[in-house]
Amino acid sequence: MKKFREKADLIWKVADLLRGDYKQSDYGKVILPMTALRRLDCVLAPTKQKVLDYLPKIASLKDNAKDIALNKIAGFNFHNKSQFDFKKLVADPNSIALNLRNYINGFSAGAREIIEYFNFDDQIDRMDKADILFRVVSEFKKIDLSDMESMEMGYVFEELIRKFAEQSNETAGEHFTPREVIRLMVNVLFNEDREILTKEGIVKTLYDPACGTGGMLSIGEEYVKELNPKAELKVFGQEINPESYAICKSDMLIKGQNPSNIKFGNTFTVDGLESEKFDYMLSNPPFGVDWKKAEKTIKTEAEKKGMSGRFGAGLPRINDGSLLFLQHMICKMKSTGSRVGIVFNGSPLFTGAAESGESNIRKWIIENDWLEAIIALPDQLFYNTGISTYVWIVTNHKSEERKGKIQLVNATGVKDEELLKEGKLEFNRFWQKMDRSLGNKRKKIAENGNTKGIGLITQLYGDFRENEFVKIYPNExxxxxxxxxxxxxxxxxxxxxxxxxxxxxxxxxxxxxxxxxxxxxxxxxxxxxxxxxxxxxxxxxxxxxxxxxxxxxxxxxxxxxxxFYEFKPLRSLTEIKADILALEEKTLETEKITLE
Known part of the structure; x- marks a missing residue:
């Protein structure tokens, strides 16, 4: 974690070079694509010369065959055949714009597309005219990103995006999922299938319809690899924000995943993976964001396709599309069984009266016996919102003991709130205070051990027994x-x-x-x-x-x-009277001292 902070701080300092020529809210247009470029450059560095040396040997091959051969030499699903890298770029200050474009064009199609989604060509012109392009490239050349794990790079990007969002006051729905929350969701999602996932040669799929920078997909893949190095988890996603999409796709490229499985666009209006079904699905869709722009398409699909489409169960109010994401994911469950994990705020639990869109969606899910569990998380876990959140686990393949029942896990740690506020407690069994806040994120869930944090919550879920933190009720x-x-x-x-x-x-x-x-x-x-x-x-x-x-x-x-409400008996009149008398006596003593 220390490494991630150091790298993020170094990159953030480069933004100072843009001061005066760029508004603070526009810094991300330069810093994000440059970070992606430098990351790709560092990853390819060990094999770059081998790729260049091999080029003459495949001159007669068709472009497709060339790409396959060069990817193999590079050791990734992409390569760069330009003579330039960051070291050579800074060696020729006078031709920096021309050479940088040459370098970008040297990437194979999948990697080049990533940079295109940043619309970075416009920024090359703008920086070149402002005479800051060379200095920006030079500063990035000094930042070594070769020793970063995918998870750490994810943190770097999310920290940068968070800062840029704050600069431009982008708050509605613009929050990122902390890695420990994703790890918890992954643990719970895969918990029931651990035995299946340890089989040799097992191949499964994971999908996120609002994948952002790919955090859910990355940690899902890591979990399965830790559990079974011989297992393969193919990841899929769709993202509406071009910068986040580009970052996610670059991460998939570096990790050897198929980047074409990541689609760009609005999941509601154009389902980029329409014909696909998935074994597992994870998502943290934006909280409280309206779906007005997609209203016509969604209503048309709901009316024409009904229950054979994605939104036949009901339409939530226009100012919160959360339950639309869940319906979309349910419609991508395999008939043989799928598992879904999704983060919501409190609204989808109870918003909407009987036979409203929200209530009808809940009715559809519960009466089909798909809702397996809901886990209440502590507040102040997310960067740009302090609200309480809930993880829903949905499946069409419940175990025998879970059929017809819904498990509620209260992992908020509310009983210890007062002690924490008074400074008498630094952490409880579910969360602990952070050394320093990150935006609105003031709490974190411990990632190690079975007696607290992620381990405890996973165990409470897996044990499926009622206790002070767990309630189990029939669907009705x-x-x-x-x-x-x-x-x-x-x-x-x-x-x-x-x-x-x-x-x-x-x-x-x-x-x-x-x-x-x-x-x-x-x-x-x-x-x-x-x-x-x-x-x-x-x-x-x-x-x-x-x-x-x-x-x-x-x-x-x-x-x-x-x-989970526990009635607290009112204090007796005797106790209250004693307190009042003690307070009066203390006041009299104070007055006496003052008079003397």
């Missing part, structure tokens, strides 16, 4: 009827009737949410009837009321905090 527990309670309209004290029936007084109309299940005398959950609930809970207070059955709706919601 989250369903309810929303009933309309009417009372008669009265005139001069008499009930007004229409066709022999009381006419409802709309000003007295009320609603009740009646859960499908209730606790019996023994504390066990049992089925509940609407009539029974109405008779015991409503009638004693409103003797003339009735239910308009034609208006009854079904809803589903998950009131996570409510299920």
């Amino acid at each position: 527990f989250f369903g309810y009827w929303r009933v309309t309670v009417e009372q008669p309209l009265k005139e001069d004290g008499k009930v007004v009737k229409t066709k022999g029936k009381p006419k409802p007084d709309t000003s007295l109309r009320d609603y009740e949410n009646i859960p499908f299940l209730k606790k019996n005398k023994e504390g066990k959950l049992v089925q509940q009837a609407i009539d029974e609930y109405f008779k015991t809970e409503v009638k004693p207070h409103l003797s003339e009321a009735w239910i308009d059955e034609s208006k009854t709706k079904i809803g589903y919601e998950i009131n996570f905090t409510k299920y």
